[in-house]
Structure formats: structure tokens, C-alpha cells
Amino acid sequence: MPTPLLQARNLTKRFGGVTALRAVNFELQAGEIHALCGENGAGKSTLIKLLSGIHRHGSYEGELLVAGRVAEFRSIRDAEAAGIAVITQEFALVDELSVAENIFLGRPPRRGLRVDWLEMHRRAAALLADFGLAISPETPVRQLGIGQKQLIEIVRAMDKKSRVLVLDEPSAALTEQEVTVLLDHLRRLRAQGTTCIYISHKLDEVFAIADRVTVLRDGATITSLPRAEATVPLVIKHMVGRDLGELFPRRPNAARGEVQLAVRGLNVAPAKGAPPFLRDITFELRGGEVLGFGGLMGAGRSELLLHLFGAWGHRVAGEVTLRDQSFSNPTPRAAIARGLALVSEDRKRYGLILEQSVGFNLSLSSLPQFTRRAARLDLAAEQVRNQQIFEALRVKAPDQHARVGGLSGGNQQKVVLGKSLMTEPTVVMLDEPTRGIDVGAKLEVYELINRLTAEGKAVILVSSELPELMGLSDRLIMLHEGKIGGEFTRGEFSQERLLAAAMGQLRAA
Amino acid sequence: MNARLFKNLAMPIALVVVCAFFAIKEPAFLGSRNLTQLIVEFSITGTLALGMFLILLTGQIDLSAGSGVGLIGGIAAVLVFQHAWPAPLAMLAGLGAALTLWTLMGTLIVRERIPSFIITLGGLLIFKGLFWLIIQNSTIPVTRGDRDNLYSQLTTYYLPEKIGFALAGTIVVFLGLVLWRERGRRVAHGLAVPSTNSVIGRFALIAGALVFAVDRFNHFRGVPLSLLILCGTAGVVYFLTQHTPFGRYMYAIGGNEEAAGLSGIAVNRVLIGAYLLMGVTVALTGFMTTAYSGASTTTVGDLMELDAIAACVIGGTALKGGRGSVWGVIFGALIMTALLNGMTLLAVSPEIKFIARGAVLTLAVWMDVRLSKV
DSSP states (O other): OOOOSEEEEEEEEEETTEEEEEEEEEEEOTTOEEEEEOOTTSSHHHHHHHHTTSSOTTSSEEEEEETTEEEOOOSHHHHHHTTEEEEOSSOOOOTTSBHHHHHTTTOOOEETTEEOHHHHHHHHHHHHHHTTOOOOTTSBGGGSOHHHHHHHHHHHHHHTTOSEEEEESTTTTOOHHHHHHHHHHHHHHHHTTOEEEEEOSOHHHHHHHOSEEEEEETTEEEEEEEGGGOOHHHHHHHHHTSOOOOSSOOOOOOOOOOEEEEEEEEEEESSTTSOOSEEEEEEEEETTOEEEEEESTTSSHHHHHHHHTTSSOEEEEEEEEETTEEOOSOOHHHHHHTTEEEEOSOIIIIIOOTTSBHHHHHHTTOGGGGBOGGGOBOHHHHHHHHHHHHHHTTOOSSSTTSBGGGSOHHHHHHHHHHHHHHTOOSEEEEESTTTTOOHHHHHHHHHHHHHHHHTTOEEEEEOSOHHHHHHHOSEEEEEETTEEEEEEEGGGOOHHHHHHHHTTOSOOO | OHHHHHHHHHHHHHHHHHHHHHHHHOGGGGSHHHHHHHHHHHHHHHHHHHHHHHHHHTTOOOSOHHHHHHHHHHHHHHHHHTTOOOHHHHHHHHHHHHHHHHHHHHHHHHHSOOOHHHHHHHHHHHHHHHHHHHHTTSOEESSSTTOOOHHHHTTTOBOOHHHHHHHHHHHHHHHHHHHHHHHHHHHHTTOOOOOHHHHHHHHHHHHHHHHHHHHHHHHHTOOBHHHHHHHHHHHHHHHHHHHSHHHHHHHHHHHOHHHHHHTTOOHHHHHHHHHHHHHHHHHHHHHHHHHHHSEEOTTTTTTHHHHHHHHHHHTTOOTTSSOOOHHHHHHHHHHHHHHHHHHHHTTOOHHHHHHHHHHHHHHHHHHHHHHHHO
């Protein structure tokens, strides 16, 4: 066997009393795409941070070898110099600058002391053309979609002559089409000799592209399989440490309740005076039912939920009623009081106060429940209620006083869910509730949806993953550019028809 | 663990170092006469710092506080001296003016989405101009004739010995009741409670310290009224931030304003509320500091906003909001006051005083930035 390009030997990393990695071994052969799988908290991020110099040499035990020689990275720069580039979920792009400026950020071509703009644009154009990207180098990055931004990051890494490209959840925010484009590019880079570590929760992507799959669990290497020997059930089994039955265990609820939410002819503009973006949205939602909303990125799914919750847009026309009562001037406060709950897609931005404790976040929307005379909070009652939710959702944290920012993605998501559930809602709107969380936590979210509908609550589910949407919804509405592109009941679900509706190709019957 | 211990001990150590330095340089620093002055100055700085704490907690800032202190003190002084208003009424009018101005600033900031930095910078200049207009660049005493009034007594009145002890006793009994009821509630909910002995121990320690402090004060002139004002303010701010939804909401808004809004918090209302409370502390500080100088003059309140911000930041309040505690602010104010008082006592020249104040503010903010990264 040739010397691995990158090798980790018995890496152990501790944070205070917590061991994040225990004697992890990992080998990356030149020219391969190597997938790293594991639940959140399994140690993937920590391993990446060691490989990329964020956790510097000396802060861990064991050794790191690049092309057979011991590497001692003291900073990200050291790792970059060794040819290792990391592309994370948080983009390191400056929105206000152009594509070319971003590609050459920090190291623009110069002529004397001045920036050589002509050379910069020429080289950027060449790089973009190389990648088959039809983007002008002068486009401001803020005008690009998330998928394109991701590709710009890769272009930048490639221009830095990186030998190893580490992609941390690159597809978390991408549509299926964008993922296809991304994977094509990676295959091309592999053909040109670039080596790649690919981290994703989406196993279909992993299987579409990886040459080898390494599974981490609880900070240890569980197995490393060549593509030919790996199967989805096997990898999942290694990831969670047990067999999984049905992946989307929806228990349809035969008993339909009253109409909880009715939307008629809704037209919503982004701002007063602007043309409406959401147009002619009409639907009804009953208790005990899961209504799924699908569509491509930018179809208006999140905007619809945010508008119903009173946090987005200006209503031009239409009516929203909650249990037969009109809900005309929504604000999040009024929405919560009327029994609506929203779990937004970006939990760090819209869901959590990261610096505060689990308990602080859980009860944040429900403080009126614990307010006594003279605006005094009944801290004891609050703590008891927090503990109930904390245990019911099986949040993995030392206790409810732990800082939310230190939890894994899946556990943070549970806290956001718990915050919404504590308000005792009748209509629960979930926007991408399983984005960026691991398989085990996903299953718990699915179980929770079943439990909510069994209790007679109504659920709206937005998801970019069609199998998830089809598996969990009783009815599905596909949005296309702010309008309803098609509506389906459970028996009529098929990937082709749903996608056609999402692309506006289906004539509504 | 060590980092945390360091964080907790840093402030007391800094305070001891500062005091030791001045005490060695000038033994009179620890004399009862100077200490009493220091306590009054501490009450003034601390009260304003507590208001600033609420503003910083929500991620806002108030640069107009110092000018406001001068203006509000000036309004009350002019009403007393030139218009012969009774002192309480004049102060009430000053308080009304402060509430109006700060509500107005708060409303502008949240409704028009103008950064607080700009609005309060405008306030700094406008209030300064209004202040000088109102006192006509002269010196306006806070009394008419030689008769003391409530205004002038804010920083010169000391509680009689017996009243001091009675007050301490009342506070001890009240504290005991509150602690006992809180414990009872936890027991009723089946939550863990500290052992009876440790509670009684802590309670005895607090009660003992309180009685001891009152006794020390009584050996000199008694408990200063201004310290009582600070303690009252601190008590209210503590209750607000730790025991009410309003306080939680301030921490939440400072931590993540967007998430706070989507959690159903009326963000605008809370922010305006914070500015309203700032107005109250500006008025209290204005009265106390004007009374302390004996008259309203053009320099009253100069740069006090910066001392207040420094006190908060030294005490661990994050400038970006969402983190901080009343205890920290009290400690920060004590350190700031000791520095300023000590330098005055050593007759340090104003040039050096400016530089030292600036250095302390910069150092505190630098430490805030460093600690925020941890």
C-alpha cells in the first residue's frame, strides 16, 4: 500500500474532562474521496480541526503525518501551507466584494504596491471557466445563491494549490440540483488528482461519490470500509451502534380533528409597496395532520411560515384564520399567544441565545406561565418545567444549566423544539427540523412529529429532502416561485410528480 | 477551572491592589474622612453604572448619560434657586424631564432603527447645549439661602445611629423571609435545596457584615443617604435582571436580538423600557453629583458616561450585550471610584488623570474582548 497522503495515528483530544477523540486512526490515500460519517458529537469536527491546524499541535496526543512525515501545525496557515484546505458550513466569503476579490482575498495579484485588477479578473475568469461556472468575476458575492457560494469557496481553495480539500457538510443548504453540480465538480477534481475528505449526513451523497467511508462514533474510529463493501444500513448501524428499522416511521393518524389553520388567497410582499412574492396561497390544516411543504430553494417555503408567524413580509391580500378566528396583524408574540409555534431553519440565528443555558432557552417563550405577582418569576416552577422538557426530549447535556452553544447540532435542535413545545401550541410549524443533525436525532424528531399529531396537534413540515417529506407528510404542497405548484395526498406521492410541481411543470388539476 | 477562578478573583484582587497602592502613597486614603467621601463618590458612579448596565445588557450604548446628568441636575437647581420651587418638586420635575428625554431617545432608536451610538452621541451634544443654556454658563447653587433642603442633603445627610441599625435590622429580616420563602418554593417543587446549616451560615454572614458595616459608619457620621440610594437602585436592578421576565428578555435581546423577537419577545418595548430606566438613574445621579459639588456648574457630569461604561466593562459586562451581573458592576464602580478618588488625593494633574481614565477604559474593553473569545 502506498504511503497515505494524510494519516492520523492514535489521536486523542480532550476538552477539560470531556474526551472528544480517543485514539483515532485515519488514513487518506492520494486521489481518493474519503467520506467521514458519524452522528453529531461523534468527533468529526474535532478531527477536522486537528487536521486543519485550528487545534494546534501540542493540544492533542498522537501524531499527524503528511505524506509520511510528522506534521506539527501551529495554525491554519501551517495546514494551508501543507496543502490542506477546509470548507466549512459557515462561508468565509465577504458578501460585499466581487467573486474575483473573494477568490483572491488576502493575496491579490499585485503590480508594485497596487492591486492588479486586470490580472485578477483575468485569472478569476479562467478559474471560473475551468470549473464550468457561468459567473462573471465582477458579480458581487451577495447576489449568488448558496450553492454558487460553495463552489466559489472550492475555486478559491483550488487556486491556493490545495492537495487535500476538506468539505464539512457542503450540501447542508443546497438543493438537489446544486448538490448534483457540486458532486460533478468533485469527481472532476478527483480525476485531476485532488484528494478530498467529504463529511455529510446525507448518505445517498456519500454513496454517490466516496471511494471509502470511515465511521466515527463517540470519538473513536469504528470502521473504515471501501465503497464496494459499504451499504446504507451497514453504515447507519455503525453510526448509531444499533440496527434501524423504518427510516421514516410516520404513523398516519386516521382521526382528523377540527380545522386549526385556514389560509385563503394569501398574497404577501417582502415590503410595503413591493410586488407580492407569495401569491394566491390557499390551504387548510386539521388537527392530527402533517402538511408538508416542498419546493426548490427560494420557492417561498420559509417565507410562508415566517409570515404566518408574523415575522416576515407585508400582507397584500388574503385571510388567515386560526380556529375560526381571523389572525390579521400577526407578530411572533401574538402568534405564540394564539397557539402557533415556529421552529426556524437557522437555529443559531433565529432559534437560540447561544451564550445562555439550556434552561434559559427552553423557557424563553413561556415566561408568562411562570410570572407571579409583581412581575416576579417563579424560578422553582420554571426549573421543574424545564427539567420535564429536558428529560422528555432526551437532550444530551450534563444538565439544564449547560451552555446551549456548547451542545451538538442535534441537541441544540431539541432545545429549539422544546422551547416551542413549552408554549403549548396547537399548530407546530417545523422549517427544516432535521437539517444538519445526525441520524439518531432525526429519528427522535420524526417520533416527536408522530407524538404531536397523536395528541391532536397540527404540524406543518418544510423540508428540502423529498424522501423525508414523502415519508412524514399526510398531504404535500409543492411551492414554485411563491405559488402553489401542486397539492398531493399521501397516495399520490411520487418523486417525479413532486419535482415537476416544484419546477412549475405540473398543471394543477 | 483555573480561568474561571481567575475571572472571579480578578476584580477583588484589582480592588485590593488599587487601594493598597494609594494607601501606601497617601495613608489618608484609608482615613475615615476620605473613605466617607469615597463612599459618596462610589454611590454616584455606581448608580449611573447600574443604569448603563441595563443599556449594555441589551447590546445598546448610551453616550449621552454624562451630559444628561449635568442637564437634569441643572434643571432641578434652577427650579430651586431661581424659581424658589420646593426641592422635592424640583427634583420630580427633573425626573420627569429625564424620563421624557430617554423615552424619546429609546423610541427613536427602536422605531427608526438608528444605531444607539449615533442617537446618544447627538444626545450628548444637545443635552450639553441645553444644560449650559439653562444654567446660562453660571453656577447655580442647589439651595436658596443657607437653608439645607432635600436636594443639598442627598450627599451630606447621614442616617442617625438608631435609624441606621433599625434599617439594617429590617433588611436582615426581609432578606431572611425572602430566602426562606424561595427555599420553601423549591421544596414544594421537589427541587434540591442547600442544607439548613449552610443557609443559616450564609444568612448569618450577610447579617453580620451588614450590622458591622452600619456600626463602622456610625463611628464616623452614620450611613450616608447616597449609599442608601445606590443600594436601593442595585436592589431594584438585581430583582429586575434576575427575577422578572423583563430581565430575562434583556439578556436574550443582548445575546441574539433576532432569536429573541422570534421567541415572542416584544423587543422594542423592552429596549424602550431599558432607556426609561436609564433615564431614572441619570436623574438620580444628576441630583447626587450636583449636590455633591454644591452647585450646578458647566463641568458637572463631564465624561461620567465613560466612567459608567468602564465600571460595567471592568465588572464583566459584555459590550456586545447579553452578559453581566449587578455584583460585577458594583465592583467595577468601586474600582473606578477608588482610582479617581486616589488620584485626586495624590493631587495628580488633570492631564494625567485623563490619560489614566482612558487607559483603564481601554484596558477594560480589551479584557472584555479577550474574555468574550473564551
